[in-house]
Amino acid sequence: MTRPRLGPWFRDERDPYDGLVASAVDRLGRNVVDCLNTGCRMRDEKKLLVTYGHDGP
Numbered sequence: 077m078t079r080p081r082l083g084p085w086f087r088d089e090r091d092p093y094d095g096l097v098a099s100a101v102d103r104l105g106r107n108v109v110d111c112l113n114t115g116c117r118m119r120d121e122k123k124l125l126v127t128y129g130h131d132g133p
Contacts, residue, residue: 079106086117093123094123094124095118095123095124095125095126096114096118096123096124096125096126097126097127098126098127098128099127099128099129100127100128100129101127101129101130103127104125104127
């Protein structure tokens, strides 16, 4: 919520969005907990989360 470029989307201060796309899982957060929180938020809000660099969905 406090990340300068992503926070406004999470706080609904920007246009509606369908999900997030990242070049790799480690780009979703600053640490493991942040990545997990982002992933859980996307799941809970039924939004798409796409990353590259690993096998499987």
